[in-house]
Amino acid sequence: MGASDSAARGALVGVDGSADGRHEAASKMRDLDTCAEIHDLVVRFYREVVFDELLGPVFGEVAEVDWSAHIPKLIDFWCRVLLGHPGYDGYILGAHEHVHELQEFNVELFDRWYLLFVASVDEGWRGPIADKAKAHAARIAAVLARRLIGLQWEPPPQPAAREGGPVIRTIDGFYQKEQDDWVAELSCLHMQHVRHEPPIRDRS
Numbered sequence: 001m002g003a004s005d006s007a008a009r010g011a012l013v014g015v016d017g018s019a020d021g022r023h024e025a026a027s028k029m030r031d032l033d034t035c036a037e038i039h040d041l042v043v044r045f046y047r048e049v050v051f052d053e054l055l056g057p058v059f060g061e062v063a064e065v066d067w068s069a070h071i072p073k074l075i076d077f078w079c080r081v082l083l084g085h086p087g088y089d090g091y092i093l094g095a096h097e098h099v100h101e102l103q104e105f106n107v108e109l110f111d112r113w114y115l116l117f118v119a120s121v122d123e124g125w126r127g128p129i130a131d132k133a134k135a136h137a138a139r140i141a142a143v144l145a146r147r148l149i150g151l152q153w154e155p156p157p158q159p160a161a162r163e164g165g166p167v168i169r170t171i172d173g174f175y176q177k178e179q180d181d182w183v184a185e186l187s188c189l190h191m192q193h194v195r196h197e198p199p200i201r202d203r204s
């Protein structure tokens, strides 16, 4: 293990603050209904990613991800997606295009990313918001696969197979950025500011 691997893994454990990350197992499963729960999910997921033989090198050697920036960004991302909190304002496709230029994405990477994400959710959380997280992950993965490598990706059937598979939508959702500033999340993964309050806030 290189020094950067050690640092990354140390950082992940440090963010979580727990030794084994399985403290929830003995207690009742909760839903992902607070940013604290989402924080725990993100940390759990990326701890798996760092140790994964397929994904670990993509985040480590290829993208040289700064975990101290990436983890808070992904917490913001999921807090926005799942709870409608403002905060994340990035461009997902652009970030992955950059990675793709360094190392091409492939179906195995998408499958592994999705399976690890679903396993991370299922190990700690149950409920409608946990389901929404898995569905959104499938949707984004499908869009990324299509846009980056022209692949009609569908979630692997084993864990949490969802009837009908991912649905590609023109607008995935809306969130309110500040007091009265609405942003639409488009299926092309761009963010589009909208002038008026959208008619539909949550279709799930």
Ligand code: HEM
Pocket (backbone or CB within 6 Å): 055, 058, 059, 063, 065, 070, 073, 074, 077, 089, 090, 091, 092, 095, 096, 098, 099, 105, 109, 110, 111, 113, 136, 137, 138, 140, 141, 144
């Ligand atoms: C093959 C599957 C995937 C791989 C290998 C992957 C890898 C990465 C890497 C290496 C970065 C860091 C880019 C950088 O900082 O330079 C990143 C960023 C990110 N990823 Fe992924 N990713 C995958 C799928 C997904 C999916 C399905 C989602 C959403 C559900 C997602 C959400 C994000 C977000 C929100 C960022 C931050 C983008 C920003 O900078 O604003 N990723 N990903």
